[in-house]
Amino acid sequence: MTEATVHHRICPLCEACCGLEIKVADNKVIAIRGHDEDVFSAGYICPKGVALKDLHEDPDRLRTPLVKRDGQFVEATWDEAFAEIERRLPPLIAAHGRDAVAMTLGNPAAHKFGLLLYGPQLMKALGTKNIFSASTLDQMPKHVSCGFMFGNMLSIPVPDIVRSDYLLMLGANPMASNGSLWTVPDFRGKAKALRARGGKLVVIDPRRTETAALADEHHFIRPGADVFLLLGMVHTLFDEGLVRLGRLGPFVAGVDAVQSAVQAFSPETVAKRCGIAAADIRRLARDLAGAQRAAVYGRIGTCTQEYGTLASWLVDVLNVLTGRLDEPGGAMFPKAAAFAANTAGTPGSGRGVATGRHKSRVSGAPEVFGELPMTCLAEEIETPGAGQVRALITVASNPVLSSPNGPRLAAALDQLDFMVSMDIYVNETSRHANVILPAPSPLEDVHYDIAFPQMSWRNHARFSDAVFALPEGQLPEWVTLLKLAAIVRGQGAQADAVQIDDEHFAREAGKHFGEHAARAIEATSHLKGPRRMLDMALRIGPHGDQFGRKPEGLNLAKVQAAQGGIDLGELTPRVPEMLRTPSGKIELAPATFLADLSRPARDLANAAPPMVIIGRRDVRSNNSWMHNLPLLAKGPERCTALVHPDDAKRLGLRDGAMAHISNANGRIEARVQVSADMMPGVVSLPHGWGHNLPGARLSVAAERPGANLNDLLDEDRRDPLSGNAVLGGVAVELLPA
Numbered sequence: 001m002t003e004a005t006v007h008h009r010i011c012p013l014c015e016a017c018c019g020l021e022i023k024v025a026d027n028k029v030i031a032i033r034g035h036d037e038d039v040f041s042a043g044y045i046c047p048k049g050v051a052l053k054d055l056h057e058d059p060d061r062l063r064t065p066l067v068k069r070d071g072q073f074v075e076a077t078w079d080e081a082f083a084e085i086e087r088r089l090p091p092l093i094a095a096h097g098r099d100a101v102a103m104t105l106g107n108p109a110a111h112k113f114g115l116l117l118y119g120p121q122l123m124k125a126l127g128t129k130n131i132f133s134a135s136t137l138d139q140m141p142k143h144v145s146c147g148f149m150f151g152n153m154l155s156i157p158v159p160d161i162v163r164s165d166y167l168l169m170l171g172a173n174p175m176a177s178n179g180s181l182w183t184v185p186d187f188r189g190k191a192k193a194l195r196a197r198g199g200k201l202v203v204i205d206p207r208r209t210e211t212a213a214l215a216d217e218h219h220f221i222r223p224g225a226d227v228f229l230l231l232g233m234v235h236t237l238f239d240e241g242l243v244r245l246g247r248l249g250p251f252v253a254g255v256d257a258v259q260s261a262v263q264a265f266s267p268e269t270v271a272k273r274c275g276i277a278a279a280d281i282r283r284l285a286r287d288l289a290g291a292q293r294a295a296v297y298g299r300i301g302t303c304t305q306e307y308g309t310l311a312s313w314l315v316d317v318l319n320v321l322t323g324r325l326d327e328p329g330g331a332m333f334p335k336a337a338a339f340a341a342n343t344a345g346t347p348g349s350g351r352g353v354a355t356g357r358h359k360s361r362v363s364g365a366p367e368v369f370g371e372l373p374m375t376c377l378a379e380e381i382e383t384p385g386a387g388q389v390r391a392l393i394t395v396a397s398n399p400v401l402s403s404p405n406g407p408r409l410a411a412a413l414d415q416l417d418f419m420v421s422m423d424i425y426v427n428e429t430s431r432h433a434n435v436i437l438p439a440p441s442p443l444e445d446v447h448y449d450i451a452f453p454q455m456s457w458r459n460h461a462r463f464s465d466a467v468f469a470l471p472e473g474q475l476p477e478w479v480t481l482l483k484l485a486a487i488v489r490g491q492g493a494q495a496d497a498v499q500i501d502d503e504h505f506a507r508e509a510g511k512h513f514g515e516h517a518a519r520a521i522e523a524t525s526h527l528k529g530p531r532r533m534l535d536m537a538l539r540i541g542p543h544g545d546q547f548g549r550k551p552e553g554l555n556l557a558k559v560q561a562a563q564g565g566i567d568l569g570e571l572t573p574r575v576p577e578m579l580r581t582p583s584g585k586i587e588l589a590p591a592t593f594l595a596d597l598s599r600p601a602r603d604l605a606n607a608a609p610p611m612v613i614i615g616r617r618d619v620r621s622n623n624s625w626m627h628n629l630p631l632l633a634k635g636p637e638r639c640t641a642l643v644h645p646d647d648a649k650r651l652g653l654r655d656g657a658m659a660h661i662s663n664a665n666g667r668i669e670a671r672v673q674v675s676a677d678m679m680p681g682v683v684s685l686p687h688g689w690g691h692n693l694p695g696a697r698l699s700v701a702a703e704r705p706g707a708n709l710n711d712l713l714d715e716d717r718r719d720p721l722s723g724n725a726v727l728g729g730v731a732v733e734l735l736p737a
Ligand SMILES: Nc1nc2c(c(=O)[nH]1)N[C@H]1C(S)=C(S)[C@@H](COP(=O)(O)OP(=O)(O)OC[C@H]3O[C@@H](n4cnc5c(=O)[nH]c(N)nc54)[C@H](O)[C@@H]3O)O[C@H]1N2
Pocket: 105, 106, 107, 108, 112, 134, 137, 138, 300, 395, 396, 397, 398, 399, 401, 402, 403, 422, 423, 424, 425, 427, 429, 438, 439, 440, 442, 615, 616, 622, 623, 624, 625, 687, 688, 709, 710, 713, 727
């Protein structure tokens, strides 16, 4: 054995972005642990990080392109695969127009440097309205609420947990998820420190989660009813004279409008609907207002519901009205070293955001953040007429499992004239493709987080070099995207991606530097592709060297040389500089949000269905695609249905026995786990399972396929303001199998 070498790599698997230390010998991974010297994650790691070895070595992971011939996938060279795409895709666009091609972008795209930076180039080349992403299965409500309030859809405040004394958390379980729209490795450590200094953690969740177990206080809430609790709390702040805008006072518009809008939602009026007593709602509001430093944070449980945008908005209304926004220990805006929209342009105001610039063809769902709801994809493929989707490019997405009513989508995919998947597996979605283009393993790829430093608990800049060289013949994903863009533009499969990239970079540099572009191009000429984009972004960013004008500032060479990254300090107040609203103020009362309050007003008296289903995450799983890694797949069965003992008794369900879970949309079977941690009337099942579909090649996952929660969800239920799918609070029946 040759002597081991040690490499440092940011884990690309979840939003915590932990720094890993990877030991390699004889071209093999021999150990993965947390990197203690990482300035941001300080050695924290979870089992998925260790499983990067399994991912790297997974025999089912694709190493060559596949092309379907006579219904069977055969291995192909890259040239053959691109030739097949060139033969079939451009004629389809010529005959049926740009909107005939749809594109889906999945969750891993947010964690891949090359995909995030170069995906937009393929989208631009396609010029289609039919762009769909995991954001409308996840977080679009938060983008919309923050977009309208702060002027940019990526200006999402995060709890400054290390200085906070009170954290109110709704619909999030960072003990399992490791945080989301909040990059916070070692949440447990930070939550324990908060409590150790006398602070309080309060969790609102229909399940007493691992995070709730750590908390000082936990309240069950009826799934989908956060809007009522939050309205009741805002009402209380006004009612009891607890509103304190503090330093932000001059920058807040719409306080009176919010006050009148919440009049109909006193705690006494909303208590029954959300399942939390009026006295508790009032006390929660008082505790929040009275704590020294406090923050409110809501995540996927508050987004993936009918009132997702309203709930996401009200979370920050509470932060603003109690003077917590932009204050140390409150909800703050990170200042990313590169690529942050809220550090570009004129400080203090901007164009703001708009939605509905176009609509989906069949349901008329408004465009949001440049995309249409993922749950509209199936109908766009099925419904004939001008603009019908006839071809699809999936990029790191598995909507057959991850999107409501997967069976309908799977059937729709079979109607397509042509489909390309950029994916690492033949799985539930890519099995439908005509061509699959694989990606390098994360360990063969360089990495810089583009999105997550904009939501991080502390400012930092970290770059990872590849641990292993790119295997002979494998293309980095940015090159694949540029090749596809070239094919779509009619430049042909033989087009030189590097030359296209040079031209693109020259245009970008021209946009940023005008007459000084030549200097920027010269200064970065030793770099290619995403690295060059990153160098430019770091240098013109808020901490950058400004191409020499601030010699002490950052550039890629400095970030790359810093073992464990560069710490850029604690979060600092950024209002009004980060605002990009046309008014230059925080818009507390966007008109569309106030108008949407008519829906919860009508819904106030609705009774709970006897049984509703919600989702769950497990630390050894990640959405739909990590169930093929032996290290994560072993151990107890994870796709189980948690049911309260009273419900189990009433329904004749036994712990460990199978149950049918059904509704008008479908029927699945899952093993029951009786658990007093559930709210009565609520069953919890994880998503991303159901690996028993024919044609997928996931040998480990297929051994314990689990059931697909999304078979029970209704693709027509969305939050109208964001287009986000409703993933919880859906009525089901349970029967012993
Ligand atoms: N019921 C219910 N449904 C949910 C959720 C829920 O809570 N409940 N959560 C939703 C959320 S938050 C999300 S984000 C979505 C996620 O859903 P998707 O966006 O579909 O993402 P994944 O399920 O993670 O699937 C990722 C795909 O990317 C592929 N892949 C992995 N690594 C790479 C790579 O490096 N390159 C390429 N090209 N491909 C790669 C995998 O093989 C897989 O096909 O699911 C949503 N679905």
